[in-house]
Amino acid sequence: MFTEISADEHDRQLELHGPLTAAVRRLVEAGISTGADSETIRQAQLAVEAIAETLEQQRHDGPRTMRHAVTGRPVVLADPVIGVRNAIAPPLTVQHTESGRCWTEFTLGAPYEGPPGRVHGGICALVLDHILGEVASDGLRQPRFTGTLTLKYLRATPLGRLRAEAWVERIEGIKAFARGQILDDEGVTVEAEGIFIAPAWAREAG
Template identity: 45%
Template sequence: MDFELHDLPDDEIRRLAGLYGPLGAAVRELIDAAIRTEVDDDTIRETTTQISELAATLRTKQIDGAFGVRYNSNGVGMAWGNAVIGLANGIAPPLTLSYPPEGGSRAEFTLGAPYEGPPGCVHGGISMMVLDAILGSAAARDEKAAYTGTITVRFLRPTLLFTPLTATAKVTERSGRKKIVQGSIADQHGDTVIAEGVFILPKESNARPLTSVDGSAGSSG
């Protein structure tokens, strides 16, 4: 679990975000379109071939393995491959974390067709994924990175697709190396899913809070 140092200037990281961000966004559109398409069989087959060809083009030069979590010497991070917040990752909504002055962490988002579980509803596992990320970011906000010990998620009622949602979390208790973090996903009528997590601070840590490309603190999940 190494956090890699890539000593790029902040400007260069912003420039790269301007390339990989739109690429990730286009992939996200394609994921949605592939689920919802009703074009004829030949068009599906041709499109499938063309998608494979584009993947092959991108693979003519690629890193070995996964993206990792990279940062420069200013602590500006590139968690661009991250499954929940990664701008280059088509799987990630991506969740944009913010850090309100009153503490904790927050994200506003709307989930479409690719995040479906029960008909018309957000998959319970996707809600858990979002809660893991938001609780983790609240736990990591104020000091060195904490490891996730346990998370308990309670489903109160269905969370709808195509509906503005807000995820929030804050640290509610600290004792020794343990932090308790509580959070929820809410729609305009209130909480749909609530969660509580126990996070553990490492005994000796050289981990550091990361700053994302927009200057906010980050959590790698």
């Protein structure tokens, strides 16, 4: 059972931790692209280590996944795709349409690069796994976990502004069959289809 988080506390968390996570995300990209001299890099290393030690002095022992008191949606602070405290996350803000589809627009830079100037294929899989999971679970309200995920890479996905979309084709008992895609300005780069299954504990609770 998820711990409930109030709307006010949720907003406070976003306001407080969002900028810190964005700063860490900026630091990651700066570490990849910097052309600074050796001394500057050593000084930066010491500064980053000092900041890490400061933050580590008081640990967050509370739950990293909670349920929003108003929307009922899970609030996942550490999620590697949408977590407000996770600088690994691109991040994605997933939108839900009245028709039941999901979509998100986001930017992937140097930390997500595989081939030169292109997104690593595993990152494409990560994004699609998440957005298909969101649509298959009704915005994460009905637990359904990835059973299978099949991707078709039509062409290399360029770094930069992208869009991902997902929709449910059908539901059969405990299984939801979902499809999705990643697009750039020229069209679809990756297609995905997956089967998402309600876990035993969710079936028993229902």
